[in-house]
Amino acid sequence: MLWLKHCEFGPRKDTQECVRASDCPGGRKLVSRSFAYCFPPGAVCCEKSIEEPKAKTCGTVTPIPRIGVGVDSLQCSSPWQVSLRRRIDLNRPISKENSEHICGGTLVDNQWILTSPFCFYFAGAQDPAEQIRDNILIVAGDWNHVLDKEPFRGANPEQEFRVDRWNVHPEFAKGSGVPVNNFIDITILFTQGGEAKYQENAFVLVKLDRPTTFTDCVRPICLPDPSDSSCGSNTCRITGWGHNENEDLKDILQQATMTIFSPDACDAIDYYRLGANAPARPERSTCARNAAGAFPCVGDQGGPLACQGNDGRWTLRGTLLAKLSCDENTPLPVADTAQAADWIKTTIQ
The missing domain is CATH 2.40.10.10 (Trypsin-like serine proteases)
Structure with a gap:
């Protein structure tokens, strides 16, 4: 599965409550405690699970290509x-x-x-x-x-x-x-x-x-x-x-x-x-x-x-x-x- 970052704002809570995994809606998970602290109280930062494409590596290159003329x-x-x-x-x-x-x-x-x-x-x-x-x-x-x-x-x-x-x-x-x-x-x-x-x-x-x-x-x-x-x-x-x-x-x-x-x-x-x-x-x-x-x-x-x-x-x-x-x-x-x-x-x- 591929995890994409997704941030939402829920009911106002204190910062400690904001970073509990239970604050994430179904099918999502907490990014990290430290990452959540970057948002105001009441912010819940989660990741959403989506299906990978059939060829998940299509169009990607590991080395950085050197573009030139011939x-x-x-x-x-x-x-x-x-x-x-x-x-x-x-x-x-x-x-x-x-x-x-x-x-x-x-x-x-x-x-x-x-x-x-x-x-x-x-x-x-x-x-x-x-x-x-x-x-x-x-x-x-x-x-x-x-x-x-x-x-x-x-x-x-x-x-x-x-x-x-x-x-x-x-x-x-x-x-x-x-x-x-x-x-x-x-x-x-x-x-x-x-x-x-x-x-x-x-x-x-x-x-x-x-x-x-x-x-x-x-x-x-x-x-x-x-x-x-x-x-x-x-x-x-x-x-x-x-x-x-x-x-x-x-x-x-x-x-x-x-x-x-x-x-x-x-x-x-x-x-x-x-x-x-x-x-x-x-x-x-x-x-x-x-x-x-x-x-x-x-x-x-x-x-x-x-x-x-x-x-x-x-x-x-x-x-x-x-x-x-x-x-x-x-x-x-x-x-x-x-x-x-x-x-x-x-x-x-």
């Missing part, structure tokens, strides 16, 4: 970040050693991650003959891809998982006539309508083959309510191991601060930049930008855009969408999780 993150400062890895040698079983990082995802429950279809199919099925469950390894608690083991406070934080099943958003690729089952189907979408075709409703929920164990380095992020908006917030960040200026994947998980905009603001920005030639924004998407020019690249897609609330918890506000070019001069398109929150919550229940 900088190394602190280990375990984004404990919801996962790495989707693809098997290298298809003739050998998949393992951390026989796999390479492809893209990112976000832990949203003790056994579910959210990523993009582009990321998921590129990692798992680059052609129709490939079996997704054989080719994807999902690693939670990962941070440094160079280190085989990454001790944190004396323990190895990494947890490895396989795919149990997956659910693609029902409106992904709608109207295209293309049943998407592998990455070749994604490329067909692109030939039909460019990047926007695989950026619309771009969500896939992946169930892990077993529940995660919550630790300082592995815990879920909070999900937004459909009405949530972080428009204009600069307490947001993206994370990933995507390509650097030398076209190499980063060894250490990177992070960059972002300002997120509402969908209407994104449309206005595009119109200001491109006028009547501005493309239509993909459905269930919004945009964000880093003022100093940091931007995601290949290997970052599917990862989180997380925003910190006034209560200190982090909420998943977006999933990074794949782009053919890494361009810091345009707003970053992100799949807007608030617009898909009901589907996410229904699927993982």
Whole structure:
């Protein structure tokens, strides 16, 4: 049970009577004798018992994250970040050693991650003959891809998982006539309508083959309510191991601060930049930008855009969408999780 401080004023009593446990109404307890003395005679300061949320540690971080512009993150400062890895040698079983990082995802429950279809199919099925469950390894608690083991406070934080099943958003690729089952189907979408075709409703929920164990380095992020908006917030960040200026994947998980905009603001920005030639924004998407020019690249897609609330918890506000070019001069398109929150919550229940 979680105890929340709750103070009430009852009938006037002397200070000694005020601090008796019997002065607390049913279902509540006294905070402490010394704490109660901080209030006038007649004040009863109690704590009320409430039910914990299903994932009580969602959105919390044990280390204090260092926010910067395209900088190394602190280990375990984004404990919801996962790495989707693809098997290298298809003739050998998949393992951390026989796999390479492809893209990112976000832990949203003790056994579910959210990523993009582009990321998921590129990692798992680059052609129709490939079996997704054989080719994807999902690693939670990962941070440094160079280190085989990454001790944190004396323990190895990494947890490895396989795919149990997956659910693609029902409106992904709608109207295209293309049943998407592998990455070749994604490329067909692109030939039909460019990047926007695989950026619309771009969500896939992946169930892990077993529940995660919550630790300082592995815990879920909070999900937004459909009405949530972080428009204009600069307490947001993206994370990933995507390509650097030398076209190499980063060894250490990177992070960059972002300002997120509402969908209407994104449309206005595009119109200001491109006028009547501005493309239509993909459905269930919004945009964000880093003022100093940091931007995601290949290997970052599917990862989180997380925003910190006034209560200190982090909420998943977006999933990074794949782009053919890494361009810091345009707003970053992100799949807007608030617009898909009901589907996410229904699927993982």
